[in-house]
Amino acid sequence: MKTIDALLAEGVNGKRVFVRADLNVPLADGTITDDGRIRAVLPTVKALAEAGAKVVVASHLGRPKGAPDPAFSLRPAAERLGELLGATVAFAQDTVGTAAHDTVGGLEPGQVAVIENLRFNAGETSKDDAERAEFAEQLAALADVYVGDGFGAVHRKHASVYDLPAKLPHYAGHLIATEVGVLKKLTDDVKRPYAVVLGGAKVSDKLGVIDHLLEKADRILIGGGMAYTFLKALGHEVGISLLQEDQIPAVKEYMKRAEAKGVEFVLPVDVLVSPDFPDLKTKAPANPTTVAADAIPADQEGLDIGPETRKLYASKLADAATVFWNGPMGVFEHPDYAEGTKAVAQALLDTSAFTVVGGGDSAAAVRTLGFDENAFGHISTGGGASLEYLEGKTLPGLAALEN
Numbered sequence: 538m539k540t541i542d543a544l545l546a547e548g549v550n551g552k553r554v555f556v557r558a559d560l561n562v563p564l565a566d567g568t569i570t571d572d573g574r575i576r577a578v579l580p581t582v583k584a585l586a587e588a589g590a591k592v593v594v595a596s597h598l599g600r601p602k603g604a605p606d607p608a609f610s611l612r613p614a615a616e617r618l619g620e621l622l623g624a625t626v627a628f629a630q631d632t633v634g635t636a637a638h639d640t641v642g643g644l645e646p647g648q649v650a651v652i653e654n655l656r657f658n659a660g661e662t663s664k665d666d667a668e669r670a671e672f673a674e675q676l677a678a679l680a681d682v683y684v685g686d687g688f689g690a691v692h693r694k695h696a697s698v699y700d701l702p703a704k705l706p707h708y709a710g711h712l713i714a715t716e717v718g719v720l721k722k723l724t725d726d727v728k729r730p731y732a733v734v735l736g737g738a739k740v741s742d743k744l745g746v747i748d749h750l751l752e753k754a755d756r757i758l759i760g761g762g763m764a765y766t767f768l769k770a771l772g773h774e775v776g777i778s779l780l781q782e783d784q785i786p787a788v789k790e791y792m793k794r795a796e797a798k799g800v801e802f803v804l805p806v807d808v809l810v811s812p813d814f815p816d817l818k819t820k821a822p823a824n825p826t827t828v829a830a831d832a833i834p835a836d837q838e839g840l841d842i843g844p845e846t847r848k849l850y851a852s853k854l855a856d857a858a859t860v861f862w863n864g865p866m867g868v869f870e871h872p873d874y875a876e877g878t879k880a881v882a883q884a885l886l887d888t889s890a891f892t893v894v895g896g897g898d899s900a901a902a903v904r905t906l907g908f909d910e911n912a913f914g915h916i917s918t919g920g921g922a923s924l925e926y927l928e929g930k931t932l933p934g935l936a937a938l939e940n
């Protein structure tokens with residue numbers, strides 16, 4: 538993989554450099570609640586701008602449906618990028634249209650522009666190779682060189698991640714180089730006991746990784762929205778909690794295999810439940826009830842792990858030598874459901890283990906709940922991406938940079 542250092546050595550003065558970043562930051566009412574992913578791409582953007590490149594930053598934000606949707610505009614991220622750079626950052630109101638061409642055409646060497654959300658275009662995420670290639674061709678018209686630095690999206694076979702690099706000279710940015718360097722340690726020579734904590738809401742995306750983890754990890758702790766598919770597989774009522782019904786047979790098989798292999802599988806013993814999802818805007822008191830994990834009322838939703846589970850998970854992490862954690866333990870954005878995530882973050886800090894936290898929301902949780910991000914071994918900007926990397930899968934966005 539050629540890195541940005543090689544590109545800088547070749548020289549970029551006056552060249553239009555397309556930086557595929559992951560600026561998929563959490564937003565509340567249009568305000569960025571955690572800018573970690575924007576800060577993570579600064580070294581690449583700064584280095585290119587200082588070397589005289591015309592820097593075109595592109596990213597997805599959220600999951601809009603292939604058409605413009607103001608709720609998912611990248612404008613706030615562009616503004617924050619400008620604040621962090623201490624420079625004006627131009628913003629194009631479309632991705633490959635007249636606005637993008639005018640904005641990029643107006644850049645002077647050393648200046649930076651952000652183009653609008655890549656996923657406002659159906660071609661970005663299309664499963665049809667020709668449709669993706671056509672959109673990649675439109676993106677290629679905006680640049681002379683490609684730098685891949687959106688680590689959080691390298692597991693997506695999307696036009697800007699996978700098809701575009703094939704059309705331009707391509708290099709890996711500083712963030713991708715750093716992320717891959719750290720995660721390699723967890724695949725090559727992992728120190729044991731190796732504990733993995735999985736939670737979050739992207740359950741269907743992430744359940745499959747357990748298949749691989751059963752071969753690698755000594756202990757697997759399940760929380761967040763992922764826990765309820767396991768509790769259901771054990772025959773418990775899970776009420777209106779997040780549930781991946783079609784995965785129940787697979788989950789049963791994972792638990793059987795874990796037992797046979799001596800991998801410890803740890804599930805919540807108690808959870809916080811409520812009939813209503815909390816109001817994340819007003820943060821009005823949610824007054825949850827604590828119930829045993831096998832006694833969730835039919836009309837209620839599990840929204841955090843309970844106090845006994847917090848203690849149990851801390852004890853299971855205490856003697857680990859390596860911990861990988863992806864996915865909050867509850868709806869941490871509301872203070873009534875943040876304790877489980879806080880307890881796991883604290884448990885990671887209390888061990889002498891090498892700790893890696895992966896995922897946009899997990900990293901945001903650690904920072905917004907007041908933990909010092911530097912106290913962890915590594916905070917990865919990618920959740921799904923780091924899990925798939927650990928699985929040993931070929932990641933489209935890394936393969937494209939290697940070719």
Ligand SMILES: Nc1ncnc2c1ncn2[C@@H]1O[C@H](COP(=O)(O)OP(=O)(O)O)[C@@H](O)[C@H]1O
Nearest residue numbers: 737738739761762840867868896897898899920
């Ligand atoms: N029990 C739960 N029910 C619903 N959502 C949950 C639950 N636990 C955690 N979440 C949500 O999961 C989201 C993060 O999930 P995910 O995107 O998979 O993590 P990451 O971005 O770290 O990879 C958070 O917004 C959090 O509110």
Ligand SMILES: O=C(OP(=O)(O)O)[C@H](O)COP(=O)(O)O
Nearest residue numbers: 559561689690896897919920921
């Ligand atoms: O937030 C992301 O992934 P993550 O939640 O697994 O960390 C990435 O920006 C990828 O987004 P996607 O899962 O909508 O493709």
